[in-house]
Amino acid sequence: MKVVISGFYGLGNTGDEAILESIVDNLRSEVPNIDITVFSLSPEQTAREHNVKTVYRAWRRENKEKIKALRNADVLISGGGGLLQDTYPTKFLFGPLPYYLIISMLAKVCGARVMFFSQGIGPVTSTWGKFLMRRFANKADFITVRDQYSKDYLENLKVTRPETVVTADIVFAFQKKHDDACMQSLNLTGGEKLLAVSVRPWFEHNDYEDKLASALDELIEKDDVTPVFVPMEGHHDVDASKRVLAKMENAEACHLLAGDFTPNQYLNFIGACDVTVGLRLHSLIFSALTGVPHIGISYDKKVESLLKRSGMWEYSFRLEELDRDKLVQHTRDVLMNRDALSEKVAENAAVMRKDALENIELLKKHFM
Template identity: 70%
Template sequence: MKIVISGFYGLGNTGDEAILESIVDNLRDSLDAPDITVFSLSPEQTAKEHNVKTVYRGWRHDNKGKIKALRDADLLISGGGGLLQDAYPTKFLFGPLPYYLLIVLLAKLCGSKVMFFSQGIGPVTSTWGKILMKMANLADFVTVRDQFSKDYLHNLGVKKPETVVTSDIVFAFKKKEDSACMDSLQLKGDEKLVAVSMRPWFEHTKQFEQTAQILDELIEKKGVTPVFVPMEGHHDTNASQQVMKHMKHSDKTIMLGEKFTPNQYLNFISNCEMTIGMRLHALIFSTLSGVPHIGLSYDKKVESLLKRSGMWDYSADLMEIDAEKLTQNALAILDNREHYASIVRDNAEIMRKEAVRNVDLLKENFLKK
């Protein structure tokens, strides 16, 4: 089976690279020698890391390569992740929403089937974005990672393809033992590590000061060692440094490097007592590892994940953070870690089975009998 994968790949985002690794690994486990081509902004790097064929994803180069790949393909997988949204600037033909939907249109014109795969939908608020979303009806089958996304699609008028709620394909991530992150820190071995995942969110910065307050109290009362995990390179490193600027005990924190793989970050988070953070896939890695977590939700996708992992009651909307309350929640989690870890593990197993179902549904709908 020849498959083209289109998503936010080759741009250095750990969460999206974890999605790609999960898709590729699970396709290879479930299909007989699939022929996989990935549209990537860094085609050579993606080809090397995943042993796949690649084509440059942007419109500036190799459009003939895109057309050839789609003409040869049995299926275009669009996803996973939050591709269909206009939170970032969307112009007539530029921005995430028109890009991914134009790839879908091109695939259909080239005779390929299309599956939206393990996607999170929205927000789509502009008039032009809502018009563009009608093109999603071209898809032959859709899986989304939460009920909110399914409802959102239907409210946008996308009702033609069958839509099934599964979970983020990263819950089917195949972990390989790798201690690179831990080795880089040169720890004594008795530290209580707390993973911290910060990211920029437009002009909102109050969360940096609030997170600093929480971490200072955890250092003073529990002797933890906060470790910042930059899952999107310098963007997250800069956001982490903003937190550190507000801390009294920034000298007791550690910053991980930016160049680790998704698997290496996952291995690191699995060694932590808990996670506090914003990045969706840092929270997914925590769930996968049975690590209790407190999320700062900047988007419905984060809230949806926290509800499914069982940790929403201990977390907060980014715009409604009560630092004192979250500190008390963090202290309670550290005092009763195994109780919360068992909740997370149980929910993670449910989502793992749902994640694998993405590939099962692909086989049922597109594998030639």
């Protein structure tokens, strides 16, 4: 079976790279003689890291190679992740939404079938984006989405022709390998109460940085926690972490991981922490996967959906409703009840892992 995988790959986003690693590893585990080509912005790096064929993903070069790969493919896997959205400006044929839909239509023209795979849908708010979804997303052969919200969103966009099944984010099927490179990079004694912190740039509500900085200061002073910032998207999150640290009085008690560790290395580190406070979706997924209780700061429905499924929504916040004092108290409550919460999170993650593996089973059922 020959597949092409199209997604936000080769751009240094830990969540998306974890998605790719999960897809590739599970395809190899479950599909005999699988032949994989990935469209990547860093094709040489992606080929080296995953032992796959690669083609440069953007339009500025290797377009003949894209067509050749799609002509040879049995199926295009579009996803996973939040590909079909127009949060970033969509102008005619530019932006993420047109790109992924055009790749899907090109696959159909080339004779390949198309599966939207473990996707989180939306937001799609522009008139042009809604038109593109109605016109082109309905041409997919099969769709799996990572939450009920995404399935409902597709129906609201009038994408009803392909069968759509709710599964879970494919990263819940991540095949973890032991690697403690992150931990080894830090000057720790081994007895710290570790608080993983994941932040990201979000300029519409950048006051969250002040609230988070103040909350961390109190937790350091009164609860003896050791915050470690985990940058999930390279220098973007490193810079956001440094802004929070600059607003703290006890920044010297914190640590900041480098922004170039692998998804598996970040996963191993988060799994060794006592609690996570995070904005990035996949920092929370990594926490759930390893049974680490987590407090999410939700900037998007996809984050809220995950937190409800993991069982940690009651301790979490919508970004615009973040309360500094409640964040401190919730963190204390989580630490006090860590064992029970860890057990609950692990049980919920096991269900989502089963649902995530269903993405692979459905691909086999519909395309082999």
